[in-house]
Amino acid sequence: MMIIGNRDELIQATQEIVRIASVKDASAGEGKPFGEGIARALEYALAKGRELGFKTENFSGYAGHIEFGEGPETLGVLCHLDVVPAGEGWSMDPFGGEIIDGKLYGRGTIDDKGPAMAVLYGLAALKDSGWQPRRRIRIILGCDEESGWDCMHHYLPIAGKPEIGFTPDAEFPVISSEKGILMVELSGALQCPKGIELVDIQGGNRPNMVPDRCRVKLRGIEDEGLLVKTATKIGAKMDLERDESGITMVFKGVSAHGSMPETGVNAISYALAMLHHLGFEQGIINFLYEHIGFSHDGRGLNIEVKDAFGPLTANTGVISLEDNRVKVLVDIRYPVSFTQEQILDRLTAGLSADVTLLSHGGKGPLHVDGDSQLIQILQRVYEKHTGEEAKLISIGGGTYARALDNAVAFGPVFPGQTELAHQPDEYISVSHLVKLAEIYGEAIAKLGRPGRD
Ligand SMILES: [Zn+2]
The missing domain is CATH 3.40.630.10 (Zn peptidases)
Structure with missing residues (x-):
């Protein structure tokens, strides 16, 4: 010794x-x-x-x-x-x-x-x-x-x-x-329901972290009680801020490493659920809610795979709005028996026509x-x-x-x-x-x- x-x-x-x-x-x-x-x-x-x-x-x-x-x-x-x-x-x-x-x-x-x-x-x-x-x-x-x-x-x-x-x-x-690491950037046009304007949505800092904050600014909604009630219904922790230009909802999650999204609480998921309940049923917000939502196994993105060493994980780490387009960064960790090409092929096949894969990068398993x-x-x-x-x-x-x-x-x-x-x-x-x-x-x-x- x-x-x-x-x-x-x-x-x-x-x-x-x-x-x-x-x-x-x-x-x-x-x-x-x-x-x-x-x-x-x-x-x-x-x-x-x-x-x-x-x-x-x-x-x-x-x-x-x-x-x-x-x-x-x-x-x-x-x-x-x-x-x-x-x-x-x-x-x-x-x-x-x-x-x-x-x-x-x-x-x-x-x-x-x-x-x-x-x-x-x-x-x-x-x-x-x-x-x-x-x-x-x-x-x-x-x-x-x-x-x-x-x-x-x-x-x-x-x-x-x-x-x-x-x-x-x-x-x-x-x-x-x-596992292999694949970072993807998805983007799509924002479509708002009648009478509501999504002025801004910003959440997370880095794709490899589970975001603990997501800010959503809306115009056209006066009823704060409705927002609070909806937050309770979906189980979201949320604060409201109001100024002359609108209401901002601040969703709170729990940060964790992006390779273990199941150990954190994703604030972006709650923001998407809220918008869905407020009538955002088209465009990129709807796609993100329906295909990612609260999941972190890639199921809605057509990439739910696993092998003897474990399952694929997907973390929606960052969301932002610019020029009327919403962009998200998703950090995907795929099992060693798959290649990046296989995962990308499956992912692109699972995207709807109005969602674009802007960029991707990563490291092999x-x-x-x-x-x-x-x-x-x-x-x-x-x-x-x-x-x-x-x-x-x-x-x-x-x-x-x-x-x-x-x-x-x-x-x-x-x-x-x-x-x-x-x-x-x-x-x-x-x-x-x-x-x-x-x-x-x-x-x-x-x-x-x-x-x-
Ligand atoms: Zn280290």
Whole structure:
């Protein structure tokens, strides 16, 4: 059993890097493509790497790596140092790195700066024990994982793709498959019922989030009581605002990750249901109500499919109105046995004539065979450290594993733990952090020097 000798340094480094608010911002010039905070976090991690005796390289601020050893192949451990904005609802300082009752709080503690530091100190403990790899080890520190992955698009062509890897950025035990991601933009002409004008509809910020707000502004309705009664009837949480230009209904939902739409409450669905009840029975609003409504399995869009790894999910993440056309962004996660073309073909066949597929984009599914060396080793490491069976799981989220040809997500969240990534009061317990350093250190030991147990 490997002992983490520098436990206190690991905790301190995690606190310090959490205190750097590495939220994406406009470029701050040369070497800082994602802004000042992210550049500082990357420099901090690389400096720690050098302090611990490793070689480091900064790839123009897009990403960096911390390297140990030589070998014909490279083992890449893909972490990221950028974080999503703190958001509302914190009872702690999101960039304070405080420890209370054994919990280290802050944005990025579990996603993904804490795991990144655990990997670094796990590798340091290995090196200090005299261990030598047969594969070159690279801890790759991406800086744009939460947005467009421009970090990996810049880094991989220059540094090369590691032949094998894992990413500590999802869940344990081992994620052997990730659904395909398909983002589609649908649009259609607005048609209002007689006497009512839909002045505006705006909901959600990003397709990959379940929208917790949708604002609908109407003209031509005077009876606020009718709106309140209808909201009650459809089970909507709604506030009313009134000014001289009309009534605005603000629908409230519960935010969640777009790959798990069933765990949130979609505010756009309630807005569509309200409009339907008010007589919007034609055009795009009617289509969206009838074909998406409250469902998140793609059934009304002709794409309700599933395989042994689970069902397709669809999240209506954003709705907007411009030039009398309503546009929605739908985030579709399809099972690994389907291709993007198959899903698109089914989807276009299911659209009515007056609805247009404006654009689409996405990432293909990922599947690594359960018999592969990568999965077998990670399963053994997990079982040894937890005493639990290392089941293979499938997720809808997209991790960095997709950036390589032979990589999977491995941790950091244990089965049964609450998912705190992107939530207020995100934390990692100190014991969890130390455990991660042990597990990741051993995973690197076994993958970096395969063939010996
Ligand atoms: Zn992450």
